[in-house]
Amino acid sequence: MLTIQNLHAGIEGKKILNGINLDIKKGEVHAIMGPNGSGKSTLASVLAGRSDYEVLDGTVEFLGKDLLEMSPEQRAAEGLFLAFQYPVEIPGLNTVNFIKTAVNEIRKYRGEAPLDAVSFLKKMKEKMALVNIEQTLLSRSLNEGFSGGEKKRNEVFQMAMLEPRLAILDETDSGLDIDAIRIVSNGVNKLRNKDNAILVVTHYQRLLDYIVPDFVHVLYNGRIVKSGPKELALELEERGYDFIKNENKAEVA
Amino acid sequence: MKTELIQVKSRDAEDELSTIEKTVYSDYKYGFVTHIEADEAPKGLNEDVIRFISARKKEPQWMLEWRLKAYRHWLTMKTPEWANIKFPPINYQDIIYYSAPKQKINPKNLDEIDPELIRTFEKLGISLEEQKRLTGVAVDAVIDSVSIGTSFKGQLAELGIIFCSMSEAIQEHPDLIREHLGSVVPITDNYFSALNAAVFSDGSFCYIPKGVRCPMELSTYFRINAENTGQFERTLIVAEAGSYVSYLEGCTAPMRDENQLHAAVVELVAMEHAEIKYSTVQNWYPGDKQGRGGVYNFVTKRGICKGNHSKISWTQVETGSAITWKYPSVILKGDYSTGEFYSVAVTNNYQQADTGTKMMHLGKNTRSRIVSKGISAGFSNNSYRGLVHVSKNASNSRNFSQCDSLLLGDKCGAHTFPYIEVKNNTAVVEHEATTSKIGEDQIFYCNQRGIDTETAVALIINGFAKEVMNQLPMEFAVEAQKLLAISLEGSVG
Ligand SMILES: Nc1ncnc2c1ncn2[C@@H]1O[C@H](COP(=O)(O)OP(=O)(O)OP(=O)(O)O)[C@@H](O)[C@H]1O
Ligand SMILES: [Mg+2]
Numbered sequence: 006m007l008t009i010q011n012l013h014a015g016i017e018g019k020k021i022l023n024g025i026n027l028d029i030k031k032g033e034v035h036a037i038m039g040p041n042g043s044g045k046s047t048l049a050s051v052l053a054g055r056s057d058y059e060v061l062d063g064t065v066e067f068l069g070k071d072l073l074e075m076s077p078e079q080r081a082a083e084g085l086f087l088a089f090q091y092p093v094e095i096p097g098l099n100t101v102n103f104i105k106t107a108v109n110e111i112r113k114y115r116g117e118a119p120l121d122a123v124s125f126l127k128k129m130k131e132k133m134a135l136v137n138i139e140q141t142l143l144s145r146s147l148n149e150g151f152s153g154g155e156k157k158r159n160e161v162f163q164m165a166m167l168e169p170r171l172a173i174l175d176e177t178d179s180g181l182d183i184d185a186i187r188i189v190s191n192g193v194n195k196l197r198n199k200d201n202a203i204l205v206v207t208h209y210q211r212l213l214d215y216i217v218p219d220f221v222h223v224l225y226n227g228r229i230v231k232s233g234p235k236e237l238a239l240e241l242e243e244r245g246y247d248f249i250k251n252e253n254k255a256e257v258a
Numbered sequence: 259m260k261t262e263l264i265q266v267k268s269r270d271a272e273d274e275l276s277t278i279e280k281t282v283y284s285d286y287k288y289g290f291v292t293h294i295e296a297d298e299a300p301k302g303l304n305e306d307v308i309r310f311i312s313a314r315k316k317e318p319q320w321m322l323e324w325r326l327k328a329y330r331h332w333l334t335m336k337t338p339e340w341a342n343i344k345f346p347p348i349n350y351q352d353i354i355y356y357s358a359p360k361q362k363i364n365p366k367n368l369d370e371i372d373p374e375l376i377r378t379f380e381k382l383g384i385s386l387e388e389q390k391r392l393t394g395v396a397v398d399a400v401i402d403s404v405s406i407g408t409s410f411k412g413q414l415a416e417l418g419i420i421f422c423s424m425s426e427a428i429q430e431h432p433d434l435i436r437e438h439l440g441s442v443v444p445i446t447d448n449y450f451s452a453l454n455a456a457v458f459s460d461g462s463f464c465y466i467p468k469g470v471r472c473p474m475e476l477s478t479y480f481r482i483n484a485e486n487t488g489q490f491e492r493t494l495i496v497a498e499a500g501s502y503v504s505y506l507e508g509c510t511a512p513m514r515d516e517n518q519l520h521a522a523v524v525e526l527v528a529m530e531h532a533e534i535k536y537s538t539v540q541n542w543y544p545g546d547k548q549g550r551g552g553v554y555n556f557v558t559k560r561g562i563c564k565g566n567h568s569k570i571s572w573t574q575v576e577t578g579s580a581i582t583w584k585y586p587s588v589i590l591k592g593d594y595s596t597g598e599f600y601s602v603a604v605t606n607n608y609q610q611a612d613t614g615t616k617m618m619h620l621g622k623n624t625r626s627r628i629v630s631k632g633i634s635a636g637f638s639n640n641s642y643r644g645l646v647h648v649s650k651n652a653s654n655s656r657n658f659s660q661c662d663s664l665l666l667g668d669k670c671g672a673h674t675f676p677y678i679e680v681k682n683n684t685a686v687v688e689h690e691a692t693t694s695k696i697g698e699d700q701i702f703y704c705n706q707r708g709i710d711t712e713t714a715v716a717l718i719i720n721g722f723a724k725e726v727m728n729q730l731p732m733e734f735a736v737e738a739q740k741l742l743a744i745s746l747e748g749s750v751g
Contacts (some may be wrong), residue, residue, distance in 0.1 A: 053706050077705035086706075093703040097695065097721030106717060107707035114708065133439070146721070163707065 006031050006202050007052075007171055014051045020061070021047045023227035029171065032199045036213055036238060037206045039224035040246045045206045046090050049175045053087040055078050068170065078201070081107075082114035084170030088160035088177045090206075100159070101129070103147050104166050106183040111167060132165035136192040140193050153180030153246035156226075165196055172196075173204045178212040190215030210242040223249055263702035298358035305329065308456055311356045315425050317460070318432065320614040328445035328455030331627050335449045341612040342579050342641040342673055345554065353519060354491070355457045361552065387750050394439075419503075420465040421476055424492050427463035434465060436498050442525035442560045442589070450521040450556040450583075454490045456698075458523070461491035466501035466532070468683070477506040493524040493718050497532035499565060504535040506734055518543075521556045530565025530592065536575070537730050542578035544745070549608025552580025559586035563621075564597030571598040572615065573729040575738040577745040580609060585643065587616035590624035590652070597626040600726040602738075604719075604745050605638030605670070614644035614675070619652040619685070628659040631723050635746055641673040648685040655685045665695040666715070 012025040021044045029035050037045055051058050052065065054077035072080060077184040095103070109119040120128070133140065138158050148156050157177050164172050174193070178186050193216055197203065205216055211223070213235060221237040224228045225246070230253050231237065239248075308329055310455035312322040337347070368515040372693050414421050420431060428435050445455040462478045497503055502694035507524075520542060526534050536559075545552025552679065555578075561570035572586035588597030599615035626646065646657045676689050696718055704714035719742055720727070727735055 053702075055702055076710075077702060078708050078710045081706055081708035089706075091702065093697075093699050093722070095700050095703070095718060095723065098718055099721065102706070102721075103709075103717065106713065107704075107709055109709070110713065111708040167707065230731075 006068060007204075008064075008066040009052075010064045012048075012065060013053070013061040013080040014047065014058050015061060016047070016058050016065075021227050022051065024063070025224075025227070025229060026175045027222065027229060029204060031054075031202060032197075033215060033220070034197070034203045034205065034218045036216075036218035036221045037204065037224055037229075038208065038221060038238065038241055040250075043224045044227040045224055046175055047227075049087055049090075049204075049206065051147050052173060053077060053085065078110070080115070081167075081169075082111045084201075086167055086169030086172045088157070088164055088174045090174065090179075092148050092151075092156040092160055094149045094151075096149045098146045098147045100143045100145060104129075104143075104163060107163070108166055116192075120227075128166065132162060135165050135195055136162045138162045139190045154182060154185050157181050158185065158189060161192055164220050165192060168196070170201050171202070171204065173206070175206045176208065178207055178209060179203070186212060187215060210238045213238045225249055225253060266277045278411045298354050301354050302351040303353070303355060303457065304515050307355055311459060311717060314356065315428070317425075317428055320432075320436065321428055321496075324440070324445070325456050327458075328452050332449065332452035332456055335451055335452060341583055341643070342639065342675075343583060343610040343612050345581055345610075347504060349517060349553070350453075354447045356459050374580070377386070379738075382747070417470050417473070418467040419470060419472055420463065422463055424461040424463050424494070427494075430462070431465070434496065435463070435494070438494055438525065438527055439492075440525075442527060442562050443523050443558050444514040448558060451523050451558040454492060454521045454558070458490045458492040461493045461522070463493070463496040464503065464505065466495075466503045467498045469500040470498075471501065472503040475504050475506050477508070479647070489518070489522070490523050490560075491522045493522070493541075494525045494527075495525070495534055495536070497529060497534050497568075499530040499532060501529075501560065502533045502535075504731060505537070507536070507538045508541070508729060508734070508737075518553045519556070520553050522558070524557070524559040524586075526559075526561030526570055528561065528563050528568035528570050529567065532565060533569040533571075534561060535571045536561070536586070537734055538572075538574040538576075539730075539741065540574065540576045540578050540582070541732055541741055541745075543580075544578050544608065544609050545580040547607050547636075549580070552609070553578065554581045555579035555584065556581075557584040559584065560589065560616075561587070562589040563592050563597060563624075565595070566592040566621070567594045568592050569596040569598075571596075571600070571729070573598075573600040574613075574728065575723075575726070575730070575734075576601070576603040576611060576613060577741045577743065579611075582611040582613050584613045585615055587618065589618045589620065590626065590655075591620045592624075593621040594623045594625075595621055596624070599626075599628045599630070599644075600729045601630045602633065602641075602723040602726045602742070603631070603640055604633045604742060605640045606745055607636040607638060609636075609638045611639070612641045612643055614642045616645040617647065619646070619648040619655040620655070622651065622653050622655070624652055624655045626655075626657045628657070628661070629725055630659075630661045631726055632661070632663045632672050633666070633719055633742075634663070634672050635666035637669050639671045639673070641675060643675040643677075645677040645679070645751065646687055646689075648680045648682050650681045650689065652682050653684045655682065657685075657687045659687075659689045661689070662722070663691075663693045664719065665693065668695075712743070712747060715746055719743075719746060 007026050007029040009027040012022055014022040025048060039045055046184055051060060060073055105125055136158055142155055143161060146161060157180050160177060181189060218235050221233055221235055223231040305326060308325050312325055330469050425699050443451050447450055464476055466472055495505060526536060528534050542553035542555055563570055570588045576582050586599060590597050597617050603611045604610045615628055628644055630642045632640040632642055642661045648655045659676060665672055672693060674691055674718050678687055680687055701711055701714050721737055727738060730738055
């Protein structure tokens, strides 16, 4: 579904990704872990098409198409979703109106008729239950004054509404309370099927107890330095990143 | 009362967007010129030109004298320079002050109107024909200064409502005109209103008798057509005790390289318990992307709440003109009277807007509410200028002002000049202001959800302007939203 080859990227002249290789297949869950500043969010932004990041080398293929050629909105319409680490506030823009627009813009791209009010509402109710989000929250301006956890919940709600092929969850667990992690993860799990895939970025093993990954990758200095089964996350939790850093130093030396 | 004429539509806020996305196109859509033979005054301004205008309109002597008095006063005045706008001096001798489509005066039915003219209005989306019944809008169309046809007249007449061109009103209702014309905006008021009084060629007059609720929106559609013509229309609305009227004004002008001058005057008079709601969607040609051409829009709009418990509400959506200089105001003379000002002003490219309101609290227990939303993009400059004045006798007066600015990009300017003069210590005056910016990260967030940049901007500004847009009558709200999107096209990303 997603094939990243030798991806190098940077911002404002600073190089951050130094040759990423990653292959995600339908139905899989991949987790990316790694110390602060290692480039996890940068990778997510580059995949989503943020224009201030510059791709210096490499290729990314998404569902058989050249991802890097597409505009951010095209990527979204093709089925790529990013749950932001820091969701943006847009005062004055009603959340429901925003999501309805997103749903219908994507439908339009796919040549489908817009959802009528009744079907939209029905779908919304269904997905609200899935992530346990309050109606009152959705009637407010987009993310404005939302608590950290509410913002994250809203991200997953949008994911549920847009039904992406590949969802990238950038630290969606941080800011969520213990119950919310469980609820939101259950929601994410219900959205999983054999045709879609998930890439979770997290610092905590706990999330991976709920959203169980097929692969865990460690990102360090803009490169995936270690990949393994879900047990790798446990090992990292126990040992910290130092052993990775040391291994890496050894390699370089 | 003929209530069946009022069309009731529900406003589905969530459907806002489909109309926007369908109508986002980049160029000034209304930039076509209609070729109609015109009867014009010679270029330039002097007493003879004023006599020419007055004679063409077969005006009574008192009207001519009124004009000449205004002209002589204007000669002693200077262009105001306090506004936050810049423009080269206007050559008043290079303007044609009267241009009328050559056609029979006072058409009695549509067949008598030049078909070319009707097509112009159709292009503008305005139809004088019977289908307008469906929307319940009576249109008084003004093109190059002369009102060419008024629909619904008969129906309104049954209720005693007068809705006609100003020229016709001068002929047929001289007493009303003499009583009210210039009573709110005196000929000496300011430079542009004095000029207007001297040379105005037409406009609309509207009179709602005691206790009558006007059953439909009354509407004037202005359009500047002939080259080098200034447009100086004059509108007067009088609402007698206990009456109600909602009036819509829309404007467009063809694209021209040169600047065209537009100096209109609107006067509103509301008697006891009367209410006037005046809505404008101003879409004069704003000039091109380099700031060439465009309309200079110097407008004086003022209403007086003469009677107790009367109410005047101005709503404006200003997207056009190279320069907008306009402060729709309310004199709150009657006790318990209310004044409102709801404004969205959009400037893009090199447009300049200096707009706001004056709320003059003279009566006791008077209320005013100001909601101003300025949106600036490109290299434009957008200023809110407002005055809240509470006089010594205006005890228990209240004002609330909210001035919000939204910036797109970092080369444009937003300014607020709120003046407050309070001479009575029981008054409560509140002012709130915010400035925000549409950031790249907001746009990217929308993009990531499948929403392209133009649509995202439209979504954000419609959210920003909603409180004002909600004040517009339904028929206008949709058009106004399209306009917002169009005028900001290409300003982000
Ligand atoms: N606009 C920018 N200009 C310069 N450096 C930047 C910019 N944006 C990000 N960086 C740097 O790029 C590096 C990678 O940042 P990134 O956000 O991808 O890290 P991360 O792995 O997501 O970290 P965290 O776990 O803290 O979220 C950091 O050193 C960061 O400071
Ligand atoms: Mg990060």
